[in-house]
Amino acid sequence: MTISAADVKALRDRTGAAMMDCKAALAESEGDVDRAIEILRVKGQASAAKREGRGTSEGVIASYVHANDKVGAMVEVQCETDFVARNEDFNAFAYEVALHVAATAPRYVSAEEIPEEEREAEKRVFEEKAREDGKPDDVVEKIVAGRLAKWAKEVALLDQPHVNAEKHDSKTIEELRQELAAKTGENVRVARFAYFRVGEGD
C-alpha cells in the first residue's frame, strides 16, 4: 500500500515523532492510524530508556533575573552534542527552567537529591502534627506519606509544574524535559541550578 504525505504529516502532528518514523509506523500498521501511534509509543519508550543512560557533556548555561533585580536564577542544562546545545528548542527550555527557578525557589533538582536526614526530620514533624490531631496510627501513616510526597514536590525542581501553566499545559519540568529529549533525540539533563534573592546572601 502507499502512504500519503498528508497521512504522515497528520500522524506527525499528533505524536511529534520524526517524519521517517511516522512513515515507517504507518507502513507497518498498513495505514491504521491508532496502531501506528501505538508502534511509535513503544518505539519512543525504548529510545527514551536508551537515551537516559547516555552521557551529557555538552549543553548551555542560562540565567534569568526578575525585572525588579531582587531575584535571579542560573541553570546548567546538558545534552549530548554541541549541535543540540545550539538548538532553539533546547535553549528555550533552558531559559524557561531558569525563569521557573527564579519564581519558585526549589532546593533540589530531583526528589532523590533530598538528604535522608532532611526527609526524616520533615517526616517527624508531619507525624507529630497528625498525632496531635488525634488520628489513629494507620491514618497517621497515610497522611504522612501524602504530606511527604507533596513536600518533595515543593522542594524538587523536576516534580514541579512549570510556573507558566498556560504556556506549558501544566506540565512539570520533568515532562517538558522528556518531550525535549524525544524531540531532539538526545538525553537532556538539568544538571544544577543556583537561586539568589537579595538579602539571603551571607
Add this chain to the structure above:
Amino acid sequence: MTISAADVKALRDRTGAAMMDCKAALAESEGDVDRAIEILRVKGQASAAKREGRGTSEGVIASYVHANDKVGAMVEVQCETDFVARNEDFNAFAYEVALHVAATAPRYVSAEEIPEEEREAEKRVFEEKAREDGKPDDVVEKIVAGRLAKWAKEVALLDQPHVNAEKHDSKTIEELRQELAAKTGENVRVARFAYFRVGEGD
C-alpha cells in the same frame, strides 16, 4: 573669602567627592587646593570606616552568560537602601562583577573565606616544591609566603584586578567596590556569587 563654582567643580573632578563637601573643604582650607584634597581624604576615610560597619539589606542580583552560552555567573551585591540599589553606577558595578566572575572563575568572595585546611594544604605543596629546589629554610619561608599570597589572589574575587583592565584602570574588584561606596555614600558588599561552566555540573 568666596569660593568660585569653577574651583569647586575642579576639586570635584579631581577627588570625586560631593559638591557640598568640596565647597566646605575649600572654605576650610581658604582656597588652598592641596589642603582641601587632604581634608577630603581624611573625611573620606572616616566615612568609609563608618560605612563598612553598616547593615546591607538591599541590593541587586546580576547575571552574565558568555556569548557561547557555555559559561555563566550570577552575583548578589548589597547596599543599604533601595534608592542606591536602583542607582545606575551600582547596577553597572554588579554587572561588571558578574562579567568578571564568568571570565576568571574565582572560588571565594574574599581571601578570609578560604578554609584553613585548604590554605594549609596549599602551603604544604609550596613548601615541598621549594625544598625540592634545594632552597635553605629561611628562603623557603619567604618563597612560600609569596606564593600563598599570589594563590589567595587567584581564588579570591575581591583581590583580583578586573578582567577588563583598560576600562577599570587595572583596579581590583575591592578598589572598585570602595570607589562605589564613596560615590553612593553607602556600604557596598559583594555578598556571594555562583559560577557555572557546562560539563562541571554533577
